[in-house]
Amino acid sequence: MARYNPKENEPRQRDAWAKADVFRTADDDTRPKYYILEMFPYPSGRMHMGHVRNYTMGDVVARYWRARGYSVLHPMGWDAFGMPAENAAMERGVHPKGWTYDNIAAMREPFKVLGTSIDWSREFATCDPEYYGQQQAWFLKLYESGLVYRREATVNWDPVDMTVLANEQVIDGRGWRSDALVEKRKLTQWFLRITDYADDLIEGLSTLDRWPDKVRLMQENWIGRSRGLRMTWRWSGAAPAGLEDGLEVYTTRPDTLYGASFMAIAPDHPLAEQLAAADPKVAEFVARCRAGGTSEVEIEAGEKLGMDTGLAVVHPFDASWTVPVWIANFVLMDYGTGAIFGCPAHDQRDLDFARKYGLPVKPVVLPSDGHPATFMIGSEAYVGPGKIFNSDFMDGMTIEQAKAAAIDRVEAQQQGKGATVYRLRDWGVSRQRYWGCPIPIIHCEACGPVGVPRDQLPVVLPDDVSFDIPGNPLARHPTWKHVKCPSCGADAQRETDTLDTFVDSSWYFARFANPNAAEPIDKAAADRWMPVDQYIGGVEHAVLHLLYARFITRALKDQGMLSVEEPFAGLFTQGMVTHETYKAADGAWVEPAQVEFVTEGGARIARVKATGETLTIGDIEKMSKSKKNVVAPEEIFDTYGVDAARLFVMSDSPPERDVQWTNAGVEGANRFIHRVWNEFDSQPDGPPPPLSDDPSALELRRAAHKLIGAVGESIAGFRFNSGVARLYEFLGTLRAHPAAGASDAVLAARHEALTILACLINPFVPHLAEACWTRLGNEGLIVDVAWPQADPALIADSEVVLPVQVNGKRRGEVTAAKGADEADVRALALADPAVSVHLAGLTVRKVIVVQDRIVNIVAN
RNA sequence: GCGGAUGUGGCGGAACUGGUAGACGCACUGGAUUUAGGUUCCAGCGCCGAAAGGCGUGGAGGUUCGAGUCCUCUCAUCCGCACCA
Helix, strand or coil: CCCCCHHHHHHHHHHHHHHHCCCCCCCCCCCCEEEEEECCCCCCCCCCHHHHHHHHHHHHHHHHHHHCCCEEECCCEECCCCHHHHHHHHHHCCCHHHHHHHHHHHHHHHHHHCCCCCCHHHCEECCCHHHHHHHHHHHHHHHHCCCEEEEEEEEEEECCCCEEECHHHEECCEECCCCCECEEEEEEEEEECHHHHHHHHHHHHCCCCECCHHHHHHHHHHHCCEEEEEEEECECCCCCCCCCCCEEEEECCHHHHHHCCEEEECCCCHHHHHHHHHCHHHHHHHHHHHHHHHCHHHHHHCCCCEEEEEEEEEECCEEEEEEEEEEECCCCCCCCCCEEEECHHHCHHHHHHHHHHCCCCCCCEECCCCCCCCCCCCCCCCCCCCEECCCHHHCCCEHHHHHHHHHHHHHHCCCEEEEEECCCCCEECEECCCCCCECCEEEECCCEEEECCHHHCCCCCCCCCCCCCCCCHHHHCCCCCEEECCCCCCEEEECCCEECHHHHCCCHHHHCCCCCCCCCCCHHHHHHHCCECEEEEEHHHCCHHHHHHHHHHHHHHHCCCCCCCCCECEEEEECCEEEEEEECCCCCECCHHHEEEEEECCEEEEEECCCCCEEEEEEEEECCCCCCCCCCHHHHHHHHCHHHHHHHHHHCCCCCCCEECCHHHHHHHHHHHHHHHHHHHCCCCCCCCCCCCCHHHHHHHHHHHHHHHHHHHHHHCCCHHHHHHHHHHHHHHHHCCCCCCCCHHHHHHHHHHHHHHHHHHCCCCHHHHHHHHHHCCCCCCHHHCCCCCCCHHHHCCCEEEEEEEECCEEEEEEEEECCCCHHHHHHHHHHCHHHHHHHCCCCEEEEEEECCCEEEEEEC
């Protein structure tokens, strides 16, 4: 017997897999397909524990379905464009391209060491011109179909880095890198018309029954569909220029039109801007609103600011009733029409505003317990159900009836129309960045924006760029942007913006079906593999990436490039890997690798290994460089082996929750691995004796056969921690039947059990499983072995143990034949001495027998 | 503020449709092996109690023969959105 040596075994098994090329996926396989995909990583250059967990999870699932006879596609790529490469270029003078490809090379190694069953022949990076060129091709198709357009939009502009920032990159109003105050700027930007698909994207959610409810709900809220009325209020008096028809507002509460008290427009509404141009006081007010708009404190306080414009409109249902028009800071220009009618009695914001500026508050919805004469609104608006009153023709209606009636009337008066409004905005994809996919458009003075002809794709990024000054290197490149117009041949300029990197990740899953296709998507291959059967990634992408990918999939389907509407049939969002934090007296964080622990008086004390300095044990947080609570996967691989790391991240917590990395935990996993090996290694060489029904062996055989279903269901149901627990438990059963001194019957049962065990541990600890498989005397690789079949006779129990309760409290148990009828079980239970003790002096009123489950005796 | 999730020993967690709460791992305690530390092996380990027994799944009620699981209220923590008309 030799101690299991992962350092020697693990590389050998990986070599064997590579040599046999076992993970290459054939496209002409006739077996059913299973496409499993983990969200591809950004090539930071370093693998972290989160990757280990994410990719091990996917690998366990991939290896399981592979063993179950499916043709499994499990590809891998790199989400390789983006800001970190340019930041590295600016900070260290390296080229983004070299930096990125070096990082990919550095990360590919640990990913291969992890032993995941990936078809590396399909690998690509989004910064490969072969990939982004195809992206440009479909982008142009969407452009031709009208899904891509250009308009002026307000963006976050970082005046120091001279670039647009995404909303996520603005922290408390400042650029995340430069710390400069971010300005709102109007820039002409490219947009994707995702709002065209708003309804489809909502309806589609109901088909995604293997997605977490949480994610579906978040997407629904993000799209934010609301139904209401878009209507125009006519001016009382002279109409402002350009708004001759009146003031258009959007409301979801047309039932409260008789409660109207004021109109409010956004500070950046065209009317407000017009008034500001004419009146310095208005200009000053508008400026104040804008400044306050970004200030956290003011939003927090919710202070309502308003200014009466002096203009007024006429109520649609009463020509003698005029309503004043205000400018208000709480009205948003980019939602609805940028103008509202205020009904203070039934909207809290409107009420706050009305109270502050002394505007009328007239209730029009009466709660069921309210009286029309006495019902009053205090400081809280009434937003509950009730009957309409004070409302002429709507009096007595329910809210829903009144909404319909008001919409009908407004439509009949030709002053508006029932409308659906979304919170979702079109997707701005322009980035003033170098390291991204060039937008394949040429601007010609005569022809306008013209798509780059197909035969000139890809538009490749130039390599000779500099990062010594801020701004977009593409824009200041001496020659790159100067081209001829493809349409008229005149001098023209290339678009120098690049695409948001979320575009890159919105279709890569379809490209994996055939990464070398001459078209963006090989439709036949995509029809074979799409949709992804199981997608795995972090919940932080619940709206962004997952919504964009769903949108692009639908858009490409409408271009005839794909057949599916939804890219991901199943989604699993995994938790993070966390670790304790350690802080020194001077406030500095200390890495776990430098910490040792002692127990003093039952308390666990952390201190620095080298100096003995006592440390404060802080919160358990996501592993991060800033808190230094990081454990490098490579170090763990080196100390314990890859399998121990894989097993631990799968074992301790349910996969959707965070898992706390602990040294003690990985040692537990390591212990299991060595114990498993010892069981295989203690089995005698040579062919096993024949299996027998000897009772001494039957317990082991039963346990092994039952384990097959339990572990399989755990994997299929993403309950990996439970599956691992069952494997640990089974090891105990195995150890209770040692090989040393065992009868032939037990040796035979052990051989069978070990054969099963090797197959069941294979998804989790594949390197160990291969070694175990060979140790049992088998030829070939266990990756090619089918998932074992349980013998129905061995998993069916002939006897069951039934707990017996008296008045709901467990008092004893009886053993009965499986399926025994009620009368027999009842007699057995009543005769049990442990039970009868508790029945002394009581009268049995009722005996409930749940077949093969439990007996409950009701007595008093 | 709105929406959602979670709450079980010292810790991570198990308990699939209401049916033996605490599987499995960690920590801890005792013992064996070892020159010693570590490793390895055996045993114990929800709380109260000497025992019999009682009490226990954030808290309070309820439904049920039976509730961690279902219902009502409530507290705490976490997450998402946030002046969305």
